[in-house]
Amino acid sequence: MKAGLYVHFPFCAAKCPYCHFYSVPWSAGGARLWREGLEREAAAAAAEGLRFDTLYLGGGTPSLLEPGELAAVVGGLQERLDLDPVELTVEVNPSGGRTGFLQGWRDAGVTRLSVGVQSFDDGVLKTLGRDYAAAEALRFCRAAREAGFDALALDLMIGVPGETPLAVERTLAPLLELDPDHVSVYFLESLEGLPFAEVLERRPVDEDAAVDNFARAAGALAEAGLPRYEISNFARRGKECRHNLKYWRYEPFLGLGPSASSHVGRRRWTNRPAIEEWAEGVRTQGSARADTVELDDRTLAREALVFGLRLVEGVDRASLLERTGADAFALYAGEIEELTAEGLLARAGDRLWMPPDKLLVSNAILSRFL
Ligand code: SF4
Structure with missing residues (x-):
């Protein structure tokens, strides 16, 4: 990919x-x-x-x-x-x-x-x-x-x-x-x-x-x-x-320059923002990452769901599994069931999406995936 x-x-x-x-x-x-x-x-x-x-x-x-x-x-x-x-x-x-x-x-x-x-x-x-x-x-x-x-x-x-x-x-x-x-x-x-x-x-x-x-x-x-x-x-x-x-489909991206973020495989990091600190970091170490987080299965699944549900097309179970190695639909089965029962998400088989009239309250919906 x-x-x-x-x-x-x-x-x-x-x-x-x-x-x-x-x-x-x-x-x-x-x-x-x-x-x-x-x-x-x-x-x-x-x-x-x-x-x-x-x-x-x-x-x-x-x-x-x-x-x-x-x-x-x-x-x-x-x-x-x-x-x-x-x-x-x-x-x-x-x-x-x-x-x-x-x-x-x-x-x-x-x-x-x-x-x-x-x-x-x-x-x-x-x-x-x-x-x-x-x-x-x-x-x-x-x-x-x-x-x-x-x-x-x-x-x-x-x-x-x-x-x-x-x-x-x-x-x-x-x-x-x-x-x-x-x-x-x-x-x-x-x-x-x-x-x-x-x-x-x-x-x-x-x-x-x-x-x-x-x-x-x-x-x-x-x-x-x-x-x-x-x-x-x-x-x-x-x-x-x-x-x-x-970003939304949770595919890999690399960010270069002060304050840029990256997500590669299970790792996510953000560069130091101040240009002098960033320049010093790349001069001495080749990079200026402020933090590197190793994401566990649950975090990968949550992020892939939360980003993917921003898209009108929604998410597909197999694609999420392929991109993260984690079964988001299984890890978040309870939340998905509740949100679909409340009409805040819609589901057909292994596809999940947000109904168009709920996109404006997406923050409240997506915050339910903890
Ligand atoms: S300061 Fe203004 S021009 Fe510069 S990035 Fe922000 S919005 Fe854009």
Whole structure:
């Protein structure tokens, strides 16, 4: 089974107040440290013996990389790892007018852009502290289409203070006009300890209205031919994100760079987040793993169930057994029986899934697998 390769680019031009991903301000010295560390880490990780068919360059803001730099990063990885990506995604921040990079990124092998649009409503963008206007994001997406990126994935944020149904409409109309083949719709959440938590305290979100807005977006996307395939993700048939499917299907993935996580066989680990500590770790030991956990059968089974049930397709007993070596349906027979009796999961033979109308309360359902 081929694995997925995730590379964390830990720099942003500015920090968004709601963001919990690890990033620091971009600097030429920092970028050099990252490049050198990445090559060392990739060389050492070759010992895992994995073959990769997807590469996901996330962050941070990897769209700060000029085409030549991006090509050098990909080439450096290919020299050290068995990497032949059928899908190469780069996360893009639409600010900064990087339309001039588009053709070069394509030439460097990028097949898919994941654009963190968040909204096409200027009021929502301002509340989120994003540093671009809706028109700029729209211009970037159109230019990406013109440059031949037919795999265009857009991220939207729902549940922003002051969000109205009209603001959601103002986002959906241009979004559908762009004809993306993949859209992720996230609720604004997990804000503890972040500057945006203060904004939420002053301007609390009406959760019922946010759920209605999510349903409005989901309905419009389904009608436009992008059915939901995961709790937060919508795509045309065959255009689902192959890399992210590996996470949900519990297939192996390797993460390189500060704060990146990996799951290989029975082991799971996360890299140290601070770039200096990560760079020092890979310089002296070839890796900078903060922790490595050896997963027992029950944990493997639970994680495979919990990730797999995020997918509309659900999980299949034999596939889980093949991927984990553990019989999740037997280990969690009691929980599965209870949840299906309560109508929170559905089961047909050896297939288990979450009914579509329960996806919005998935956290409560999945937390029952302890
Ligand atoms: S640009 Fe993206 S990764 Fe960087 S701070 Fe903003 S949300 Fe986080």
